[in-house]
Amino acid sequence: MSESLIFRTPSAYDYPLLIKNLLFYPVVDEPDQEIVYRNQRFTYRELRQRIARLANVLTTLGIKKGDTVAVMDWDSHRYLECFFAVPMIGAVLHTINVRLSPEQILYTIDHAEDDLLLINSEFLPILDQIRGRIDTVQGFVLLNDEPTIPESTIEFAGEYESLLSSASTEFSFPDFDENSRATTFYTTGTTGMPKGVYFSHRQLVLHTMGVMGVLGSAAGQGSFNRSDVYMPITPMFHVHAWGLPFVATMLGVKQVYPGRYLPDILLELLEREKVTFSHCVPTILHMLLKHPNSARMDMSGWKLIIGGAAMSKSLCIEAMKHGIDVFTGYGMSETCPILTISHLSPEMLELPDEEQAAIRCKTGRTLPLVDLKIVDEKFNELPRDDKTPGEIIVRAPWLTQGYLKDHKTSERLWDGGYLHTGDVAVRDKQGYVKITDRIKDLIKVAGEWVSSLELEDMIAHHPAVSEVAVIGIPDEKWGERPLALVVVKHDATVTEKELAHHIKEYADTGVINKHVVLLKVKLVDTIDKTSVGKINKVALREKQSQ
Ligand code: AMP
Numbered sequence: 001m002s003e004s005l006i007f008r009t010p011s012a013y014d015y016p017l018l019i020k021n022l023l024f025y026p027v028v029d030e031p032d033q034e035i036v037y038r039n040q041r042f043t044y045r046e047l048r049q050r051i052a053r054l055a056n057v058l059t060t061l062g063i064k065k066g067d068t069v070a071v072m073d074w075d076s077h078r079y080l081e082c083f084f085a086v087p088m089i090g091a092v093l094h095t096i097n098v099r100l101s102p103e104q105i106l107y108t109i110d111h112a113e114d115d116l117l118l119i120n121s122e123f124l125p126i127l128d129q130i131r132g133r134i135d136t137v138q139g140f141v142l143l144n145d146e147p148t149i150p151e152s153t154i155e156f157a158g159e160y161e162s163l164l165s166s167a168s169t170e171f172s173f174p175d176f177d178e179n180s181r182a183t184t185f186y187t188t189g190t191t192g193m194p195k196g197v198y199f200s201h202r203q204l205v206l207h208t209m210g211v212m213g214v215l216g217s218a219a220g221q222g223s224f225n226r227s228d229v230y231m232p233i234t235p236m237f238h239v240h241a242w243g244l245p246f247v248a249t250m251l252g253v254k255q256v257y258p259g260r261y262l263p264d265i266l267l268e269l270l271e272r273e274k275v276t277f278s279h280c281v282p283t284i285l286h287m288l289l290k291h292p293n294s295a296r297m298d299m300s301g302w303k304l305i306i307g308g309a310a311m312s313k314s315l316c317i318e319a320m321k322h323g324i325d326v327f328t329g330y331g332m333s334e335t336c337p338i339l340t341i342s343h344l345s346p347e348m349l350e351l352p353d354e355e356q357a358a359i360r361c362k363t364g365r366t367l368p369l370v371d372l373k374i375v376d377e378k379f380n381e382l383p384r385d386d387k388t389p390g391e392i393i394v395r396a397p398w399l400t401q402g403y404l405k406d407h408k409t410s411e412r413l414w415d416g417g418y419l420h421t422g423d424v425a426v427r428d429k430q431g432y433v434k435i436t437d438r439i440k441d442l443i444k445v446a447g448e449w450v451s452s453l454e455l456e457d458m459i460a461h462h463p464a465v466s467e468v469a470v471i472g473i474p475d476e477k478w479g480e481r482p483l484a485l486v487v488v489k490h491d492a493t494v495t496e497k498e499l500a501h502h503i504k505e506y507a508d509t510g511v512i513n514k515h516v517v518l519l520k521v522k523l524v525d526t527i528d529k530t531s532v533g534k535i536n537k538v539a540l541r542e543k544q545s546q
Contacts, residue, residue, distance in 0.1 A: 016178040017205040020088045022250050023048065027212075028226060030252035036273055037077040037257045038265070044252065047081065052171040053164040054085035060167070061139055061157055063116055065090030065176070068184065070114040071237070072096045072105075072123045073143050074260040078160060079236045080245055082118065087182035087201060088173045095185045095237040098123060099448060100194065101510040106130040107193055108186045109137065111404065118143055118160065121150045122260075128153070129510075145259070178202035183240060184404060187333035188449040188513070189442060196404030197333050199240075207336045207398035208246040210367045214338075215247070220346045222303050222327045224251070224277050231256040231269060233280035234308065234447075239337040242279055242307070242329070253277075263291045276301055279329065281308040281447035282315055283479050289318055298323065305329040305341070308447045309479040310435060316357040330363040330435065332421060334413065336398040339372060340364035340433055363425060363433040371395040374427050379416055386428035389436050393418035437538070443472035443482050445515040450482055452537075455503065455516060459484055462502050464492035469527045469535045473520075473544050481518040483544060485527055496521040 008014065015021075031045040042050070063069060069086045071093065073079050079095075086093040094112045096105060105126060109117070113136045119127060120143040127140075131154065139157045142149065149159060157163070182201045186194035199207075215224035224230075230248040232241040240246065248255050256273045258266055266288060269275065285306060288294055300323030306316075307329035319326040327344070331337030342364030348356060366372045374382050374390040382390040399419045402410030413420060422440035425433045443450045452470035459468045467487040472480035488494055499521045506512045528536040528543070 016175055017202040018088070018175065018178055019084060019182055019201050019204055019246075020173045022205060022208055022246055023051065023084050023088075026250045026252050028252045033252050034254045035077050035080065035257070036255070036269075038259055038269075040077070042077055044249075047077075047249075049169040050077075050081050050164060051085045051088070052169050053167040054081050055089050055171040055173065056167040057141075057158075057163045058085065058089060058091065058116070061116060061141075063089065063091050066092070067115040068092045068094050068112055070094040070096050070109060070112065070117045070137075072098050072117065072119045072126075073236075074098075074120065074122075075232055075236045075241070075257045076143075076259060077257055078118075078143055080249070080255070080257065083236070083240065083245055084249075087204075089171075090174065090176055090180060092181050092198075093183045095183065095240070097186060097188075097194075097235075097237050098126075099513075100186070100188070101507075101513060102126050102129045103510050104186075104188070104194055104513075106133055108196070110135050111186075111193075112184050112196060115139075116141065116157075120144070121146060121152075124150060124152050124154070178205070185237065185239070185333070188451070189333055189440070190403075190409065192451075195406060195409065197400040198404055199336055199398065199400060203336060203398040204240070204243070204246060206369070207243050207338070208250055210369055210396075210398065211243055211247050211338055212250060214341050214343075214367045218343045220344045220349050221325050222305070222341070222343050224248075224303070226251050226253060228277040228303075229254045229256065229273060229275045230277045231258060231266075231273070231275040233258070233261060233266060233278050233284055235261075238447075239331070239333050242305075242331070242337055244279060263287050264293060267291060267293045267297065270299070270302065271297060277303045279305040279307065281479065282306055282311045283309075283446040283477065285311075285319060285326070286315060286477055289315075289322065294322065300324075303327075307331065307337075309444045311361050312474070312476075313354075313357050313361055316360050317353055320353055320357065320360075327360045328362060328364050330433070332423075334400045334419060335394065335396065335421075336400070338367060339370050339394060339396065340366050342432065359432065361434075362428075363435050365431045365433070367396070369397055372433065373418070374425055374433070382427075384427045384429050384431070386426050386434075389424050389426050391439060392421040392423045392425050392433065392435075394421060395419065441537070443470070443480050445472075445481055445518055446478050448513060448515055450513055450515055452482065454512065455482055455484065455519065458503055458506055458512070459486065459499060459521075462494065462499060464488055464494035465499070466490075467527055469537065469540055470519075471537055471540050471544065473541075475518075478515075478518060481520065482516065484519060484521045485524045485540065486521060487525065487527060488523060496523055
């Protein structure tokens with residue numbers, strides 16, 4: 001009989017794909033390389049020691065395998081340390097989206113069953129608002145950038161730096177199953193309450209390798225390699241800052257963490273630290289280019305991936321005029337996130353700016369191992385003719401296996417064994433995907449989701465409203481903003497301003513994302529319907545764009 005195809009020598013090491021191996025066995029070991037947090041500097045040697053110290057602190061505070069450690073912080077060296085230390089001890093890192101409303105933050109803390117919360121002093125007012133109602137958190141650790149420790153009624157287990165300073169720099173990180181959950185965070189990219197997505201060690205390691213493969217092999221432009229200086233401008237609480245901090249650490253490059261995203265600080269760090277590689281949503285790029293300091297700056301040599309929302313051609317051309325090597329990436333919370341990157345070949349770089357911009361704004365070609373299809377309603381793959389639109393469905397080794405504790409929505413996400421993105425796209429002969437529309441009924445304002453259904457529901461509560469439809473309209477500054485088309489009851493009167501104020505009250509009380517204050521209201525006589533009587537959002541969007 002032939003030997004089994006999966007026979008293993010009993011003493012052979014079955015190497016698990018664990019996050020610790022990204023740290024300990026990088027492409028190059030650069031112990032003196034820098035990690036910068038605003039005006040503070042650390043080395044990679046210190047990073048490793050601090051990760052071991054943090055692991056000791058966490059275990060001393062009672063955190064064990066399978067527990068959940070939540071973080072509320074802006075982008076910092078501390079966050080990077082948590083990216084490694086928390087999963088490396090077998091716990092789950094919950095990166096809390098600090099831009100959610102306090103009620104949504106409370107919901108995610110309870111839903112994820114957080115055991116410990118590391119919180120930046122800036123967010124203590126939010127914690128004060130919700131703390132009596134948090135069910136599971138047993139301890140709090142203070143992250144503080146201020147010269148003094150702020151007053152608070154919360155009893156902290158300690159302040160991060162002082163806890164670390166008295167902990168040992170030695171920790172023996174264990175091996176365990178690579179399929180163990182490493183991270184969790186919440187997306188509002190679905191309707192209803194935020195939904196938890198989760199990723200295992202194996203998925204994060206393979207995503208790191210996939211991203212490194214596509215960025216490292218780029219021939220024309222947009223490569224990320226050992227000579228770069230990296231600064232994220234997509235928050236670390238959102239899809240692991242697109243997974244780039246793991247890639248940067250693996251490559252041993254200098255990393256710069258900017259804290260809260262303030263345009264003058266971002267521009268200052270860009271110049272001072274000679275940053276060469278970043279990623280952000282279009283709204284941030286727009287904000288940086290409009291800042292008075294950017295006019296005098298030389299931004300050439302800055303490679304910048306734009307994602308999270310479509311980049312307009314005009315924004316792309318403006319960035320190119322500043323010398324920025326700007327190009328597109330695509331993915332979603334559910335996909336770890338990166339699925340495609342729009343790199344240009346050396347031949348494409350010979351094209352005039354206008355033509356180049358068209359390619360740079362496309363959604364791009366797939367990463368290695370990504371099986372991405374564009375299909376019709378019957379799952380038939382559509383031709384690569386750059387004009388037949390269909391839904392993007394996908395398989396890759398790094399997609400969330402479902403929504404946390406939500407089997408019904410998870411089944412819908414994975415209908416037919418492919419993850420459904422809810423994005424509509426075309427693909428050209430060369431394999432470049434371009435998103436043209438969205439099936440999901442959501443609007444993306446400044447990189448954050450606003451649910452049109454939720455907004456419709458709130459507007460419909462106003463006694464003068466007979467019918468309402470909310471759509472997203474393109475906006476130069478915010479990417480998109482919500483527009484409510486409202487039919488008023490025949491016996492009632494209300495103004496556009498009054499309705500906008502009605503919604504603002506929901507935002508003020510923390511019930512809904514504050515971005516809804518950008519809502520525009522337009523009173524109309526009728527709202528277009530489809531043949532089956534549903535609101536025809538495609539027609540409404542088309543009409544409003546004319
Ligand atoms: P999120 O889960 O918040 O990261 O949002 C993911 C969604 O953002 C995707 O499903 C798309 O609708 C949208 N998106 C992300 N990247 C792009 C892009 N490059 N172009 C257009 N839309 C994008």
